[in-house]
Amino acid sequence: DAGVTQSPTHLIKTRGQQVTLRCSPKSGHDTVSWYQQxxxxxxxxxxxxxxxxxxxxxxxxDRFSGHQFPNYSSELNVNALLLGDSALYLCASSPLGTGRAISEQYFGPGTRLTVT
Amino acid sequence: SQQGEEDPQALSIQEGENATMNCSYKTSINNLQWYRQNSGRGLVHLILIRSNEREKHSGRLRVTLDTSKKSSSLLITASRAADTASYFCATMEYGNKLVFGAGTILRVKS
Incomplete structure (x- = not known):
């Protein structure tokens, strides 16, 4: 059973550029959350x-935007990168759905973004 | 903004000793969760305690919750070197949104 996967692992971008990070949720999960650390x-x-x-x-x-695809995978886009956007970006998945109890979230290993 | 505030910020103990970390929060919660993070990588869920529970155990972990004081504690008994990590408390707000504290860095010396 594959857990949450994220790509790429590391990324180096220049100030002003745009970046796209990707996440595939744990099997059976339909909700994806993104965190910046x-x-x-x-x-x-x-x-x-x-x-x-x-x-x-x-x-x-609004420079931070996202998308979720029909297969529940997700992307995080950041435009006009600033030095302060350097961080570890974590994706977490959970089963939501109607009537489901609120539960723990399963985190991926993260993408470390460095903005120079 | 961060809701949970962990205390202490850092803790260093000998293998075999117990480690206690505390967390305070500000608003009403549905549940409170504790996570571990090794070397700045992904977070691993440790334990969840609901707002109507006062204490919960999982292996060497014991979590307490005092909603009147808006505080929680995580006790790790008989610590091991492998327990060295950062520990975060997180409160679950409406819609499955987790609000994390700044974390406690635990170092277990062998």
């Missing part, structure tokens, strides 16, 4: 996707 801090919620729609959003600017 700066060095020495806890993860910060960016947004959550369910049924190909953004369901919730944290306090992040």
């Amino acid at each position: 700066a060095l020495g801090q806890g993860p910060q919620f960016i947004f959550q996707y369910y049924e190909e729609e953004e369901r919730q959003r944290g306090n992040f600017p």
Whole structure:
């Protein structure tokens, strides 16, 4: 049973560029959440996707956008990169659906983004 | 913004000793969860305690929750070198959104 996978593992971009990160959820999970973790801090919620729609959003600017595909995989896009966007980006999946109890989230290994 | 605040920020103990980490939060919650993170990689779920529960055990882990004080504690008994990691508490808000604290760095010396 494959867990949550993310690609790429590491990425180096230049200020002003755009980046796309990818996530495949755990088998049987239909909800994907994205988190940003700066060095020495806890993860910060960016947004959550369910049924190909953004369901919730944290306090992040519009430069951060996402997408969920019919197979439940997801992408995180960041435009006009800033130095402060350097962080570990974590994807987490969970089963949501109607009537399901709120449960733990399963995290992928993350993508480490460095903006120079 | 981060809701959970862990205490202490860092903890260093000898193998075999117990480790206790505390977490405080600010708003009403559905549940509180503890996660472990090794070397800045993905988080691993350890234990979930619901708002109507006061204590929960899982192997060497014991979690308590005091909703009146908006606080929780994680106890790791008989620690091992492999327990060296960062530990985060996270509160579950409406819609499966997790709000994390800044974490406690635990170092277990062998």
